[in-house]
Amino acid sequence: MSDVYTLFHAESMGSVFTLAVLRVLDVKHNVVLLSFDSVAKKEDTPEYHQLVAASPLAQFPTVIAPDGTVLTEGAAIALYLHDKYATGTQWSTEHLSPSQLALYYRIMVFIPANIYPTFTALDFPARFVIVPKTTQVSEEAVCGWVEEKAKENNKATFKLLEKLLDTVENRTSAFALGTGNASLVDIYITLMAHYGPPSPHGWMEDNCPKVMACARETLKDPVLQQVFEVENKFAAQIRGPLHTE
Incomplete structure (x- = not known):
């Protein structure tokens, strides 16, 4: 039986988190690269049919383990890979205190x-x-209302994430848990930082400074730089300053 995982991945989508976890844990894997727009349109391609055969919801990420088991949901995949491959590495949770593990x-x-x-x-x-x-109300109008509320909720939940980082006592680093090394949750937060509410005035910097600091510190890892900045082309600028004079 092969010991290689298969990841269905679309550039700059949620599967970036899974790709990053596979890389930092040095897990053997193949990547099936798809276009998000192509999958959303259900275009008739071999890769699309391979994806929906594994995951009927056509999710990014979808992972096929070496034994054929299908995994979906980014957090679940990360926890699964952690339990199998992180022991003895800097990414392991074994060194965390009870309060840090709870926040993790x-x-x-x-x-x-x-x-x-x-x-x-x-x-x-x-x-x-x-x-x-x-x-007498059009579907377009109703969808517009949904989008407006989603934008409001998006900002509210990012502020809540910032408050979670505020709960860390005796912080010694910008990492989410205040630890000396990054954890897998820092990679997840880094992905979210790239997705934060767009604003020419740096909304994320103004409202979620700890989230942004965590992402910048996490991206100092060369493996993660390769995944986030080279292989996936995010519009958001994380490591450089967002404000211009």
Whole structure:
């Protein structure tokens, strides 16, 4: 049996987190690269059919383990890979205090439970509404309302993430848990920092400075620089200053 994982990945999508975890843990893997737009349109390609055969929701990320087991959900995949491959590495949670470990799990679940749904509502507002044919309001108008509320909720949940980082006592670094080394949750936060509310005035810097500091510190890792800055082309600028004089 092969010991290689297969990752279905789309550039700059949530699967970047999984790709980064595979890389920092030095796990053997192949990448099936797809276009998010192509998958959203359900275009008839061999890669699309391979993806939906594994994951009917056509999710990024979807991972096929060496034994054929299918894994989805970024946080779940990260925790699975951690348990199998992180022991003895800087990425292991074995050195965390009870309070740090509690925050680790809290953030790992908070992100997909609270932040990610706001992105889904922004990208696919029609999924969340049914407009009766008898109403005089158009579906376009209703979807616009969904998008506006999603933008509001997006900012609110990022502020809550910032407050979670504020709970760390005796912080000795910019990493999420205040530890000397990055953890997998720092990689997840770094992905979220790239997705933060766009603003010419640096909304994330003004409202979530600890989130941004965490991302910048995490991206000092050369492996993560390769994944985030070379292989995936994010519009958001993280390591450099967002403000211009």
